[in-house]
């Protein structure tokens with residue numbers, strides 16, 4: 427297993443290129459299962475999760491080739507409709523193959539994902555959605571079996587706007603007979619991109635970018651060429667590091683995806699300027715404490731909550747962070763406390779009392795974004811920090827240490 431070793435306290439200065447978005451590319455990769463022929467996906471980040479998804483598509487019979495950020499997937503000859511436990515347990519997004527396999531073949535068998543580091547993450551919306559499209563769902567030996575000889579349009583309404591369920595149901599509904607409506611659909615930029623990709627393939631989807639999606643099923647879709655949108659969570663992570671430690675410019679980023687984050691960073695006191703594809707951030711003398719509450723898009727993303735707590739750990743005063751999407755998503759707090767942060771947690775509300783400094787320590791990654799918060803906290807902490815279980819961060823960040831090194835950080839990878 428690898429660990430990251432960080433000698434903190436160095437200024438960050440320079441430019442960093444943001445990679446393609448993990449949460450956009452995974453459903454797009456799944457959507458390639460809907461078509462015969464070769465789907466070409468550009469700006470694909472080289473992550474553990476994208477490689478795991480390639481393994482999954484290959485098990486299903488798709489032919490994949492990944493070189494220089496371009497991934498081609500030929501899903502003409504699919505030989506299996508089963509997503510095995512060994513892959514699904516390492517990456518919940520494997521569940522995304524369910525919708526397209528059901529849509530194209532009327533049948534799929536996918537391992538139930540199980541728990542996750544931040545508490546229960548149910549898939550009931552996905553399953554109820556497939557049932558609304560006429561699929562029969564059974565659970566057998568930890569696997570969900572979905573079957574339909576005649577998938578038909580249906581009406582689905584989510585209690586909470588779910589990214590995963592919206593994507594999965596979309597990918598089944600585009601090939602169902604008749605009209606499907608999805609109410610309270612997710613509107614995250616990666617859902618908008620998935621809709622755009624499906625439309626490009628020949629799907630009929632109305633209301634893209636709104637909470638009400640209307641899908642009129644079509645007979646057949648065709649393969650397309652796509653460029654993945656920039657990763658707003660990677661961008662947000664670098665912005666928070668810049669807010670703590672210097673002056674950096676992000677390239678290949680879409681500021682419109684990060685409006686609330688930029689607003690909050692301005693309230694912290696940072697100087698921010700943006701073009702259509704870049705954002706510059708300059709640290710302010712004093713970091714003001716700023717409260718946030720996570721919410722679905724365009725609210726503050728839960729995937730940046732941990733990094734925000736790291737930033738607030740060195741702010742000038744008390745701030746409050748409320749997690750409203752995943753109420754238990756706080757495994758980073760005890761690790762940040764090991765670095766000297768002062769954080770108390772009551773239910774889903776963290777209160778952070780900013781400290782003058784953090785001090786390096788040995789800490790442990792617990793999930794992708796928790797690890798990112800430890801990296802940025804370690805970058806500001808005095809002295810050496812060792813961050814173990816880096817495989818979590820490798821799931822969602824491409825070359826993170828190299829990107830930070832280019833900005834002047836003292837960070838490297840070692841075998842544990």
Ligand code: UD1
Pocket residue numbers: 448449452519546547548549550551552553586587588589590591612728729751752
């Ligand atoms: C996706 C992201 C993840 C992000 C999350 C919220 C991917 C691969 N992952 O996860 O990084 O943190 O969105 O932005 O894109 N829910 C149910 N039943 C369901 C589905 C969801 O109750 O069947 C609830 C969840 O517990 C949660 C909320 O709905 O409280 C939103 O979850 P959802 O948007 O589905 O998250 P994911 O798609 O799993």
